[in-house]
Amino acid sequence: MKNPKIPEATVVRLSIYSRYLTRLEQQGVPTVSSGEIAQAVGVSAAQVRKDLAYFGEFGTRGVGYGVKTLNAQILKILGLSTPWSVVVVGVGNLGSALASYRGFARRGFLIRALFDRDPAKVGRILNGLPVYGLERLPEVVRQVGASIGVICVPADQAQPVADLLVAAGIRGILNFAPQYISVPEPVLVRNVDLSVHLEVLSFGLVRRAEGERPGLAAAGNRPEE
Amino acid sequence: MKNPKIPEATVVRLSIYSRYLTRLEQQGVPTVSSGEIAQAVGVSAAQVRKDLAYFGEFGTRGVGYGVKTLNAQILKILGLSTPWSVVVVGVGNLGSALASYRGFARRGFLIRALFDRDPAKVGRILNGLPVYGLERLPEVVRQVGASIGVICVPADQAQPVADLLVAAGIRGILNFAPQYISVPEPVLVRNVDLSVHLEVLSFGLVRRAEGERPGLAAAGNRPEE
DNA sequence: GACTGTGAAGCCATTCACAGCT
DNA sequence: AGCTGTGAATGGCTTCACAGTC
Secondary structure, three states: OOOOOEEHHHHHHHHHHHHHHHHHHHOOOOEEOHHHHHHHHOOOHHHHHHHHHOOOOOEEOOOEEEHHHHHHHHHHHHOOOOOEEEEEEOOOHHHHHHHOOHHHHHOOEEEEEEEOOOOOOOOOEEOOEEEEOHHHHHHHHHHHOOOEEEEOOOHHHHHHHHHHHHHOOOOEEEEOOOOOOOOOOOOEEEEOOHHHHHHHHHHHHHHHHOOOOOOEEOOOOOOOO | OOOOOEEHHHHHHHHHHHHHHHHHHHHOOOEEOHHHHHHHHOOOHHHHHHHHHOOOOOEEOOOEEEHHHHHHHHHHHOOOOOOEEEEEEOOOHHHHHHHOOHHHHHOOEEEEEEEOOOOOOOOOEEOOEEEEOHHHHHHHHHHHOOOEEEEOOOHHHHHHHHHHHHHOOOOEEEEOOOOOOOOOOOOEEEEOOHHHHHHHHHHHHHHHHOOOOOOEEOOOOOOOO
């Protein structure tokens, strides 16, 4: 049981459990059951236990889980025990919004620098962060020790920017551009595609309207119980 | 084969295929093969064919698919033949950014109104759109005929706002708040959780660093071929 | 020869159901 | 009695491999 293959869905849920546990911790709740976690985040209790079981035994039978210790374990599993340095490329509407999003820092993702191709934006300060030109990206990425890059540029620039980030030593990319990007082996990419989410909703809505029973199966939108 | 259960992953990919086909269409490319689509969006050719096969036969053996007709079919399947009216609740950094995001309108999602609790924001015009107080939400939602609502408020307000949207007749919700929300039966919810994406990257990065072979399985980050 | 459509096989994730501990 | 941990069963998605068509 030491090093099984972990479903990505499990990792996503761990992240969500952790956020809930953090809130319980702040409220001073000492202990929680898989059923309570399940209800709070919209999954089944068996799912919660199975997800945790990939990594060890964290609970006490008949009692539940210690909120504080369980959260500490999950944070460690997720690699959040120490903070990550992040850079954002593309300071349009979305890039600016992400640069000032509090939720990232709260979970240990510290945005360290912003980049943009547009000379009119270079040199500005946004939310306390300087905007650099792309030519300084390699230098600055190394200087701030960034491991993760966020791409918020138009689709046609996404691949070149990804190449630039990879060349600078970035190891993970969060891509908001509506564009598939390819990266060499050890680098990880996650795509956040805003239109796609609306289109999946659209599909579900017209299916229902047409009186189709089944609709969608599982995932993103969680089952009620 | 008329009305099988469609995997959500298939719907997500259809949306991505469609975006690629739209670009080909603009370039005047008449015909495309499953292999070309596959390469462009980072999935396998068999996957492309299987996804399309859920809905019918759109190609010609030995030739491929007509770009224009295939895209029209996919748009119809996704419910994008006619535009959707959308409202955004919460005009902070993220809400404002989404309100001016061009990609939505381009795919037929027309943002019709903005809402915020903060009286200081009410009455402003953002990107040509008025910001209303929450008390006017039911009225305005009906007036503009909105079917989809986007939630960009802090976590503790997400559930009340969702309830408000549902009561106003909204049928689909895109939730950017880091919070599970529950809605009554026919209403659809999709959660876009920005921190979670970074945490999944974080997990993958520390796993690799520890020399673990397997890492993550499938999905969000697509296989190379 | 090139490419689609599809049953069958393989693989992966979730649910079930119960043994095991407190 | 209450709740965790887990093997077994189920269900679902993806890949394979090939027949069918142009």
